[in-house]
Amino acid sequence: MDLLTNVLNGFSVALEPTNLFFCFLGALSGTLIGVLPGLGPLSAIAFLLPATFYIPVVPALIMLAGIYYGAMYGGSTTSILVNIPGEAASVVTCLDGYQMARQGRAGPALGIAAIGSFIAGTMGVILLMLMAPPLARVALKFGPPEYSALLFLALIIVSFIGSGEPLKALMMVALGLAIGMIGTDQITGNPRFAFGIRELQDGVGIAPMAIGVFGISEVFLNVERRERRQLLKAAFRGIFPSLQDYKDSFFPIFRGSLLGFFIGILPGGNPIISSFISYGMEKKLSRHPERFGHGAIAGVAGPESANNSTTSGAFVPLLSLGVPNNAVMALMLGAIIIHGVVPGPTLITDKPQLFWGILCSMYIGNAMLLALNLPLVGLWVQVLRVPYRVLFPMILIFCLIGVYSLNASAFEMILVLIFGVFGYVMRKLDYEMAPLIMGVIIGPMLETALRQSLLLSKGNFSIFVARPIAACFLGIAAIFLMRSVFSFVRKR
Amino acid sequence: MGRVVNIREFLSAVFLAIIGLLFCGGAYMAGIGSPANPGEGFMPLVAGAALFLLSLALLFQRTCSKKISKERNPFWPEKGSQIRVAAVLASILIYTFVFEWIGFALATFILFLFLLKTIDPVSWRNAFFISLLTTVAGFFLFQVWLQVQLPEGWISWWRISQWIF
Numbered sequence: 001m002d003l004l005t006n007v008l009n010g011f012s013v014a015l016e017p018t019n020l021f022f023c024f025l026g027a028l029s030g031t032l033i034g035v036l037p038g039l040g041p042l043s044a045i046a047f048l049l050p051a052t053f054y055i056p057v058v059p060a061l062i063m064l065a066g067i068y069y070g071a072m073y074g075g076s077t078t079s080i081l082v083n084i085p086g087e088a089a090s091v092v093t094c095l096d097g098y099q100m101a102r103q104g105r106a107g108p109a110l111g112i113a114a115i116g117s118f119i120a121g122t123m124g125v126i127l128l129m130l131m132a133p134p135l136a137r138v139a140l141k142f143g144p145p146e147y148s149a150l151l152f153l154a155l156i157i158v159s160f161i162g163s164g165e166p167l168k169a170l171m172m173v174a175l176g177l178a179i180g181m182i183g184t185d186q187i188t189g190n191p192r193f194a195f196g197i198r199e200l201q202d203g204v205g206i207a208p209m210a211i212g213v214f215g216i217s218e219v220f221l222n223v224e225r226r227e228r229r230q231l232l233k234a235a236f237r238g239i240f241p242s243l244q245d246y247k248d249s250f251f252p253i254f255r256g257s258l259l260g261f262f263i264g265i266l267p268g269g270n271p272i273i274s275s276f277i278s279y280g281m282e283k284k285l286s287r288h289p290e291r292f293g294h295g296a297i298a299g300v301a302g303p304e305s306a307n308n309s310t311t312s313g314a315f316v317p318l319l320s321l322g323v324p325n326n327a328v329m330a331l332m333l334g335a336i337i338i339h340g341v342v343p344g345p346t347l348i349t350d351k352p353q354l355f356w357g358i359l360c361s362m363y364i365g366n367a368m369l370l371a372l373n374l375p376l377v378g379l380w381v382q383v384l385r386v387p388y389r390v391l392f393p394m395i396l397i398f399c400l401i402g403v404y405s406l407n408a409s410a411f412e413m414i415l416v417l418i419f420g421v422f423g424y425v426m427r428k429l430d431y432e433m434a435p436l437i438m439g440v441i442i443g444p445m446l447e448t449a450l451r452q453s454l455l456l457s458k459g460n461f462s463i464f465v466a467r468p469i470a471a472c473f474l475g476i477a478a479i480f481l482m483r484s485v486f487s488f489v490r491k492r
Numbered sequence: 493m494g495r496v497v498n499i500r501e502f503l504s505a506v507f508l509a510i511i512g513l514l515f516c517g518g519a520y521m522a523g524i525g526s527p528a529n530p531g532e533g534f535m536p537l538v539a540g541a542a543l544f545l546l547s548l549a550l551l552f553q554r555t556c557s558k559k560i561s562k563e564r565n566p567f568w569p570e571k572g573s574q575i576r577v578a579a580v581l582a583s584i585l586i587y588t589f590v591f592e593w594i595g596f597a598l599a600t601f602i603l604f605l606f607l608l609k610t611i612d613p614v615s616w617r618n619a620f621f622i623s624l625l626t627t628v629a630g631f632f633l634f635q636v637w638l639q640v641q642l643p644e645g646w647i648s649w650w651r652i653s654q655w656i657f
Contacts (some may be wrong), residue, residue, distance in 0.1 A: 175539075
C-alpha cells in the first residue's frame with residue numbers, strides 16, 4: 001500500500017509540466033548524444049552539468065537520468081546503420097545489427113532495439129522501485145566504519161571492473177582521492193592545497209574536472225583523425241519487426257533486462273559489461289549460435305535490453321546508499337551534492353519527491369523514448385549526417401561557456417583546459433578517467449567517514465574488522481587486491 | 493641487455509609518483525594528526541602515499557615483467573594529428589584569455605570560424621554561416637534562457653541593436 005502511495009506521489013511529481021519538459025529534454029538530448037558518434041553520455045552529462053545548476057534539483061536529475069538512458073537508445077542507431085557505435089555500450093550491437101542492415105533488415109533491427117530497450121527500461125524501473133527502499137532501510141544501520149568500508153570497496157571494484165589495467169585504474173583512484181582533498185577541510189574548515197587561489201578554496205569543481213577529462217579530451221582524441229564516415233546506402237523499409245522476430249527476441253529481451261539490472265547494481269557495473277555478457281549468454285543459449293555475427297536478431301535484442309536496464313540498476317546504490325557505482329552515477333551524485341541535497345539512505349525518506357519523482361519520470365521517459373525512436377528514426381538518420389568537424393566547435397563552446405557560467409570565472413575555463421590536456425594524454429596512455437572522477441567525488445565522503453570512524457574508536461583501526469558488515473566489505477576488497485597480486489606473481 | 497620499457501609509461505609513472513610525493517609533503521605540512529585525532533593532512537597523506545606506491549609498483553611491474561614492452565601504437569595516429577590537436581588547444585587557450593576582454597560574441601564567432609576553416613576545412617560560406625548561427629544560438633541559450641552574464645566586450649548585443657535600429 002505504501003509502495004502504491006509512493007508511486008502515485010512519484011507520478012504526480014513526474015507529471016508536473018516542468019518535470020515533464022525536462023524529462024523530454026533529457027530523453028531527446030540523450031538520444032541525440034547516443035546517435036552522434038564521438039559524444040557519449042558521460043561527456044554529455046559532464047558538459048551539461050553546469051546547465052542543471054540553473055534549475056531545481058528534481059528536474060535537473062530527471063534530465064540527467066533522461067540523457068543517460070536516452071543515450072542507450074540512441075547509441076544503437078549508429079551501430080546498426082553505420083557500424084560505428086554511438087556510445088561504447090552499443091559496440092556489441094554492431095555485430096548483428098549492422099549485418100541485419102546489410103541484409104536490408106535495418107528497420108526490424110532498429111525496431112527491436114527500441115522495443116527491447118523500452119521493455120528493459122520498464123522492468124528496470126519496477127525492480128528499482130522494489131529494491132531501493134528496503135536497501136536504504138538496511139543502510140540506515142550503517143555507521144561511519146561501514147560507510148567507509150563500502151566506499152573503499154566501491155573504489156576498488158571500479159578499478160578492477162573497468163576495461164583497462166587495474167593497477168593504472170588504482171593509480172587514477174588515488175590521484176582522484178588526492179585531488180578531492182583540495183579545498184576546505186570538512187571538519188576543521190581550514191583550506192588545504194589551495195595555494196591562496198580563491199577558486200580552489202571550495203575544492204576542484206566536479207564540473208570543470210569532468211568536462212575537462214571527458215568532454216575536452218574526447219574532442220582532442222576525435223580531431224586527431226580526419227573524419228571518414230559512410231551512411232549505409234541500403235536504407236530500411238518499415239521499422240516493425242515480424243512475428244518471428246518478436247518470438248526470437250522475447251527471451252533475449254527478458255534475460256537481458258534482468259541481467260542488465262543486476263549488473264547495474266554492482267559497483268563498477270556499466271552498460272558496456274552487461275551488453276557484452278548478454279551477447280555471450282544469448283549466443284551460448286541459442287539453438288543457432290552460428291547465426292550470431294551474421295544478423296541474428298537476438299544479438300541485438302539481448303544486449304540492447306541489457307544496456308538499458310543497467311542504467312536503472314545503477315540508480316539503486318546511488319539513491320539508496322548515496323554511493324555511485326560508475327562515473328555517470330558519480331556525476332549524478334555531484335549534481336545532487338551541488339544542489340545541497342545530502343545523499344545517502346535518508347534520501348528516500350527525507351526527499352521522497354526526489355526519489356519517487358525520478359523513478360516515475362524514468363518510466364515516462366522510456367515511453368517518450370519509444371515515441372521518439374520508432375517514428376522518428378528517419379530524423380535520427382539525418383542527424384547522423386552532421387559532420388564532426390561542425391559538431392566539435394559546438395561541443396567546445398558548450399564546455400567552456402558552461403563552466404564559465406558557474407562562477408563567471410575564467411580561471412575555471414583554464415582548469416577545464418588543464419584537465420582536458422591531462423585527460424587526453426592519460427587516455428592515450430591507457431589510463432581510465434572514470435576511476436579518477438570516482439576518486440574525486442568519493443574522496444571527501446570517504447575522508448569524513450574514515451576520520452569519524454577513527455574518532456569513534458579512539459584511533460583503533462580494528463573498528464573496521466570488528467564490525468561484521470565493514471569487515472565483509474573490506475574482505476571482498478582484499479580478495480580483489482590479492483587476486484591482482486597473485487596474478488602478477490604467477491605471470492612472472 | 494636491459495629490458496625495453498615503454499618510455500611513455502615510464503614517464504607517466506614517474507610524473508604520478510612525483511604528484512604523490514608532493515601531496516605527501518603538503519599533507520605533512522597541513523598536519524597529519526594522530527590515529528585518535530586525524531588531522532587535515534591525514535587523508536591527503538593516505539592518497540598521496542597510495543599514488544606514490546602504486547606508481548612505483550607500475551614501474552616495478554614494467555621493468556620486471558617477462559614480456560618486453562615496446563611502443564605499441566604511435567602516439568599520433570595520422571600525419572598531421574599533432575597539428576590539428578595543437579591548433580584546437582591553442583585556439584581555445586587564446587579564447588579563454590581573450591573571452592572576457594573582447595566579449596562572448598566576437599570571441600566565439602572568431603573561434604568557430606578558425607576551427608571550421610583549419611581542422612577539417614569547410615567552405616567560407618558555410619563556415620561564416622555556421623559561426624554566426626551558433627554564436628547567436630549560444631547567446632540565446634546562455635544569456636537569454638539560462639540568464640548567464642556573458643562578457644559583452646567590444647561588441648555588445650545592445651550596441652549591435654543600436655547600429656541596426
